[in-house]
Amino acid sequence: MKLFPTLRRGALALMIGLCSTAALAEYPDRVVRIVVPFAAAGSTDLVTRALAVELGAALGQNIVVENKPGAGSLIGSELVAKSDPDGYTILMAGLTNVFLPHVHKELKWHPLDDFVGVGLVADLPNVIAVNARTPYKSLDELVAADRAKPGSMIFGSAGVATPSHLVCEMINHQVKIKLQHVPYKGNAPAVNDLMAGHIPVMCNNLGGTLPYMQSGQIRILAQTGKTRSAAAADVPTFAELGLPGLDAGLWMGLVAPKGTPQAVVNKLNAALTKALASPALREKLGRLGASTLNPSLAAFDERVKADRKVWDPVLKTLDLKTQ
Incomplete structure (x- = not known):
């Protein structure tokens, strides 16, 4: 008599397993x-939207x-971290995710x-820029002005x-100046205030400032x-x-919530690899000042490990606090 409940449980487990396998085989069957x-x-947004076209074509689904x-980036990152690990909500993460644990130590x-990791996407240089109407033609002139x-x-x-x-902050630390930080909700609004003259200086990625350098509104x-x-x-x-240690660019990469089935991650990675091979996408990213990166899963893990090794001691020294 006790055999039948065991058989029923086994059959139920088998059915669940078959349904899960079928669901994975059909992924993605709705919008990602x-x-x-x-x-x-901002540059992260522009890179993501350019990628979404090719990635959607490779997946056979709308993005x-x-x-x-x-x-x-904490709000968006947390939203994805707490989403269902099914591959339908993913994040364009980046170097910022390496920094966040050092600033927000209370996170659960x-x-x-x-x-x-799903795969690395692109890399952009970071820059320091000023409003073109300021008198600063070089980093030395900016440093001298702050020392005076x-x-x-302030910088945005x-x-x-x-x-x-x-x-x-690294510039402050290395050349012993005291540029005061004004944080924005993204690079784009900070760039707008830089061009309007509300702030004289900002650090940004190259893609976010390149069009305005070319138009003569911003000087990098x-x-x-x-x-x-x-x-x-x-x-x-x-x-x-003469400033060593400032060679890290702004990398971007796709990540999914922890617990996402490996089969789903593999499908996303294969689609990403195909998308990044597109000449049209490479051209679009090049116009943003970005270059594509190796999208393999191993390369993603290696990049994160390398960044943590470089930046963890720096961030402990700077001892940044939430503002």
């Missing part, structure tokens, strides 16, 4: 959402890009450990613990990277100006 944790029109800005979730009146000059960023914030003083970006060949690197 990519959350961008920054404001619209919707949704902006959830705020708290230096982890900006890196609560995700699984310490703490009198995409938010606390974003790469744009950390680049300026220096860029990260071991070599100059082809899109800004006249702008010196920080290393050329």
Whole structure:
């Protein structure tokens, strides 16, 4: 008599397993959402929207890009971390996720450990830029101006613990100046205030400032990277100006909530690999000053590990607080 409940449980488990397998085989059977944790029109948003077209074609499904800005990408990242791990809500993450745990130590979730990597997408240099109407033609002139009146000059960023914030903080730390931080909900609104003259300085990624440098509204003083970006060949690197350690660019990569089935991650990764091979997408990203990265799962894990090794001691030294 006791055999039949056992058989029923076994049959039920088998049916659940078969249903799960069928669901994975059909993935994706509805719209996939990519959350961008920054404001619209910033580089992360533009890269994601360019990618979504090719990624959707590779998946055979529509991709919707949704902006959830705020708290230096914390709001959008948390939304995805707490979403169902089914592959239908994923995040365009990046170097910011390496920084967040050092600033928001009270979090009950982890900006890196609560995700699984889908694949790296693109990399952009970070820059320091000024309104073209300011008198500063070089980084040395900007540094001299702040030293003349310490703490009198402010800089904008995409938010606390974003790469744009950390680049300026590293400049403060290395050359002993006191640029004061004003965080925004993304790079785009900060760029708008820079062009309007409300702030004199900002650190940003190259893609977010390149169009305004080309139009003469913004002057870029220096860029990260071991070599100059082809899109800004006249702008010196920080290393050329004698500031070591400022060669980290702004990488972007897709992640899914922890617990997402490996079969789903593999499908997303295969579609991403196909999308990034598109000449049309590479051209679009190039116009933003971005270059594509190796989308393999192993490359994603290696990049995160390398960044944590480089930035963890730096962030402990800076001891940044939520603002």
